Amino acid sequence: MHRYFLNEKIGAVIELTKDQDVFHHMLRVRRAKVGTKAEFVDVDQKLVVGELVEAGSDSATVKVLEELKQKVELPVKVTLIVSPVKNDRTDWFVQKATELGVDRIILTKMERTVVDWGKQQEKKLARLEKIALNAAEQSHRLKVPEIDFMAYQDAINENKDHGLVAWEESAKEGEKATLLKVAEEAKSGERFTVLFGPEGGLSVEEIKGLAAAGFAPAGLGPRILRAETAPLYTLSALSTIWELQEGM
């Protein structure tokens, strides 16, 4: 069943109008007919199965059949702070991170960030938000990850309960327990923030500043991962610890 996200609370019926993307996608793209069922998620992450009972050219009515209870979100809210990367790699990073359960993505310019979106920034963000929405629908999430672009100092000072910075040197020094240790300390509902350097890596000064801001350096295993791969490894590792092992 296809899943749609609505920017409203869901009651007994859902009224769709042609100005909504959901209307366009369900009625025009997927050509839903009366009787077609779909899943709808509301602003409170309430998930329901709805059936199309009325389909006009300007509006449509969906009758709510039942509410579903699904535990599909990571128990701990993971924020990834990353630098934009070249080509379309930021696009697919957002798609994959959404599939893997990220709660929030903060894009920011770091010392060695080479990509400069300049005036394109708003357009880029809108595109990434669309990618996240589609990935959230496809992976049957209950939440569409937030995506923000902000100044580095603001990014690293955002509220968090746990902070880590992926630091290659830590891996080289054989320091690989931090990710596990901090992950196992995290409690359901807390904010777990991990920062990843750009393709050129983080400067020693940035690492120092991050330590002061509450980001502990953590290795991600013995292999060198690309800027866009490391966050996906981290999300998968956290899912392994929180969802497969502890069954949080």
Next chain:
Amino acid sequence: MHRYFLNEKIGAVIELTKDQDVFHHMLRVRRAKVGTKAEFVDVDQKLVVGELVEAGSDSATVKVLEELKQKVELPVKVTLIVSPVKNDRTDWFVQKATELGVDRIILTKMERTVVDWGKQQEKKLARLEKIALNAAEQSHRLKVPEIDFMAYQDAINENKDHGLVAWEESAKEGEKATLLKVAEEAKSGERFTVLFGPEGGLSVEEIKGLAAAGFAPAGLGPRILRAETAPLYTLSALSTIWELQEGM
């Protein structure tokens, strides 16, 4: 330092000739001069630091300075059996799986595989092998993953010590312990094979046949992952268990 893979055993010196990719890349692309150092990995995964001591237009000589001991390969050999996916997603899947430590990738046609490489197959494989080589260099691996294309029945009957099949229904049934259980049973040096269905999913008949061939169904957490994302989640989970936790 850049890392190169050689199809030979390394002794006290390394002789490069212009017909070799390594010669072309080191001398022409990276314009190495006498005194330039690089890392070289031989056919036995022996890693050395070498210094360019002679650079001609047709040949070059590298003096081996020291051997390095690095533990960068997953302790258990992971084979991924996958179906080709659309667009360039097979390309980046191979790149990411290589970064994440895959030992071997077997591409095969499954019941619902839509992609048909046809006559392009050899060309596609050559391209994927180049992507794997570059990713292995960049992620500082000691091994370039093997990539094969074979018939489905041959693929599922290849030797293995442990076999899993990623099965969405398992996740839905809340069956999420199998991946962990089997991973924890695996011993260093063993062959751990995981099969992933195509975009359309596996048929019930395929699942039955896979059970008979020694592939246990395993869930990968509560979210629906795309065909090319699930194997990357699995590699990351296995690295978490074998490298971060057990320190195998």
